[in-house]
Amino acid sequence: MGLARAVSIAVLPLAAMSLATAAWALTAGVDASAAGWLGMCIVMSLPSLILGYLITVRFPKQGVGALLSGAGLVILAVGCGDTYLAAAQETGKLPVNGLWISSTQGGWMLLYLPWALMLLVFPSGRLEDKGARKLAIGLGAVVVCFGVFAALSTEPYGDAFQDMHRGLAPMPGADLAAVGLLPVFLALLALSVAHLAKRFKHADGVGRNQIRWLAVAGASVPSTLLLCWVGYLVNGNESIVMIGLAAMYLFIPAAIAVAILREDLFDAGRVLVSALGLLAVLGAVVLLAVLLALWPGIESRTSIALLVAGAAAGTLALAALRPRIQHLIGRIVYAEHERLIDALKAFENQVFTHAALPADLEKTLRASTSDPALRVGYAVSTGNGFRDAQGRPVRSETGVPVALAGRIAGVVVPGPGRGRVFNTETMKALALMVEMGRQQMELSTALAEVEASRIRILLAAHHERKRLERDLHDGAQQRLVALGMALRRIQRQLPPREQALRGMLDESVAELGTAVAELRQIAHGIRPSALDEGLEAALRQLSGRSPTPVQLRIGDSLGVVPELVGATAYFVAAEAVHNAVKHAGARRITVRLGREGESVRLSVSDDGRGGATRTPGGGLAGLADRVGALGGSINVRSHDGRGTVIEAVLPCAS
Incomplete structure (x- = not known):
């Protein structure tokens, strides 16, 4: 059995013994205030006792459950002990032990000790480093020493009855020693909070959310302090603080149980930011009310009205600033x-x-x-x-x-x-x-599909052009040539007297030659066969057929150009040369071709009359569509009287 589970189980009989002692006191007779305090302590102890036991059952090695059980036992023991002493004082029939009375004088620190240790072990339930262990030892030592010095105090105990049953003789200087331990205890509490903040900084998402739950619960401590101030302002005493004390002992165990058992139930961060924001606004409102109440000459009715108006205006202003305050808190x-x-x-x-x-x-x-x-x-x-x-x-x-x-x-x-x-x-x-x-x-997906579709269409058209060129070259053209040769054989076999028929055959063969030439030109327009030898060969053939001199400049790093890219570049050059010859009246044309990174750049310039424009359905618009389908770009610069420059950039990965 783990230590945590042993502590949780041991708490149960101790709690039962405390309740039995209180029941004995109740049968002897106590006043209503003592009975009410006992009932309140029982109610405050139940969440810690029950939830602590449930956590320990779920996680037998989880020290958080044992600390919760201990906190419940402490508040229950305080209530039961106070009830017993009240009955003993009122009836004089119950036995009283002086050592027990002396040991209770500094017992209030025990109410803080479980929560201070919780800061050191939460959420893992273990003292994970040397610093945490030193702080735990220090807290325990301060609580014990403070209890001893309070028991040995030279000052009277809480009331005459307790002082009469003193179990230890006073010791000079014990009061000063006890007072000197108070700032030490506060410093250890502050260091425990800093240690928790350090663990929060290095925790994962789950650990941070769990620590925030503890921080949300810890916000009830300053809330209780605020209630104490309000009680002094309203009633002149701290009686209203009992509400905050009860909320603290109900809320802290519930928040810790949620953090351990269901930390993802809510967003603890937002709950913490909202709680601290509300607490900050309430604190500012209380401080404003205190400052206004202490204002000189506040006794008159007019001053009281101004006090109420100022407090209301300040409250509204602070409420309006709450989102900004919460944002600043959230950044921390x-x-x-x-x-x-x-x-x-x-x-x-x-x-x-x-x-x-x-x-x-x-x-x-x-x-x-x-x-x-x-x-x-x-x-x-x-x-x-x-x-x-x-x-x-x-x-x-x-x-x-x-x-x-x-x-x-x-x-x-x-x-x-x-x-x-x-x-x-x-x-x-x-x-x-x-x-x-x-x-x-x-x-983007739709555009990519359109681009892919355009490339597929262009590729299909290219293959279809290639097939048509091959069919014309290898099919119809060869048949026409064969027909012409057959007619010549027939012509040679005619008798010499058939001169008229021989002339008709000459005309037919001439017409067939014209048809073959036109067919070759059509096939070349569909796709020049020179492209089978590469783009450079096709451009040289293009420049050789042009009636206007064409200067061809091809870069040394051109390399191999993909077939579809080469065909597109050729048709851009062919269209540009054709326009320069037919429409621009150019006397000289220059074609430049080279590789730039992963692109092929083609430039066709002439010294013609210029003024070329891209019109819908025109040749330049068709070239732009064809180049764009490959993901390239085309630029036309043409000014009247200063020639035309057509540049095309085509992506080329190979």
């Missing part, structure tokens, strides 16, 4: 969430000012959350699943859905243990950017 206790919200607001402004694209959202989230494994998936309108900005599938089993107007727009998939920061507020801040990213992703 929930820094990763506030940092993410600030990053999202900045990113949204960049998108709306065209300084960033919605597709950059994933990069922004990774940077603001320090999560390199984070993925953002966008809902696909056709079919199921999610895809990233590049259209790749995103697995969404562990993701957090993002909805806009009741429709799932995407999903955020954090890395392991990194999803705590993506709460409801974050999802609302993300929704618009995710929807814009989804639309951009779908538009």
Whole structure:
């Protein structure tokens, strides 16, 4: 059996013994105030006792459960002991032990000790380093020493009855020693809080959420102090603080149990920020009321009215400032969430000012959350699943859905243990950017499909041109040539007297020769056969057929050009040369071809009359469509009287 479980089990009989002692006192007779205090202590002890036992049953080695049980036993023992002493004082029939009375004089520190140790072991339930162990030893030593010095105090005990039953003789200087331990105890408590903050800084997502639950519960301690101040202001005593004390003993065990058993039940960070924000506003309101109450001359009716008006105005102003106060608090206790919200607001402004694209959202989230494994998936309108900005599938089993107007727009998939920061507020801040990213992703996918379709169409047209050129060259052209040769054989076999028929055959053979030449020109216009030998050979053939001198300049690093790229470049050059000869009246044409990185650059310039424009359906528009289908670009510079320059850049990976 583990130590934690042994402590939780041992607490039960001790609690039963305490209740039996209180029951004995009740039968002897106590006043209503003592009975009421006992009932309150029982109520305050039950959450710690029950939840501590449940945590220990669930996690036998979890020290948090044992500390909760100990805290419940302490408050129960205090209530039962006070009831017994009240009955002994009132009836004089119950036995009283002087050592017990002396040991209770400094017992109030025991009410703080379990919670102080909780700061050192939470949430693992263990003292994980040497610093935590030293602080625990120091806290225990201070509590014991303070109890001893308080028992040996030269000052009278709490009342005459207790002082009459003193179990230890007073010792000079014990009072000063006890007072000297108070700042030591406060310093140890502060160091315990600092140690918890240090563990929070290095904890993972689950550990941070658990520690925030403890911080939420710890906010009830200053709340109790505020109630004490309010009690002094309203009633002149601290009686109202009992409400805060009860809330503290009910709330802290419940928050700790949630942190250990169901830490993901709520977003502890937002609860903590809201609680501290409300506490800060309430504290400021109380401070304002105190300052106004201490204002000189406040006794008159007019001054009291001004006091009420000033307090109301100050309260309204503080309430209006609460969001800003909570934001400042959040930057301290929930820094990763506030940092993410600030990053999202900045990113949204960049998108709306065209300084960033919605597709950059994933990069922004990774940077603001320090999560390199984070993925953002966008809902696909056709079919199921999610895809990233590049259209790749995103697995969404562990993701957090993002909805806009009741429709799932995407999903955020954090890395392991990194999803705590993506709460409801974050999802609302993300929704618009995710929807814009989804639309951009779908538009990019559609454009990519259109580009791929254009390339497929262009490639199919190229292959069809190649097939037609081959069919014309190897089919119809060869048959016409063969027919002409057959007619010549027939002509040679005619008798000499058939001169008229011989002339008709000469005309037919001449017509066949013309048809073959025209057919070759048509085939060359569809696709020049010289392209089979490469782009350079086809351009040299083009320059050789031009009636206007064409100067051809080909770079040494041209290399092998893909067939489709070469065909496109050839037709750009052919169209440009044709326009320069037919429409521009050029006297000289220059064709430049070279490789620039992973692109082929073709330039055709002439010294003609210029004024060439790209019109819908014209030759230049057709060239632009063909070049654009390959992902390239074409530029036309043509000024009246200064010639024309046509430049085409075609992507070429090989």
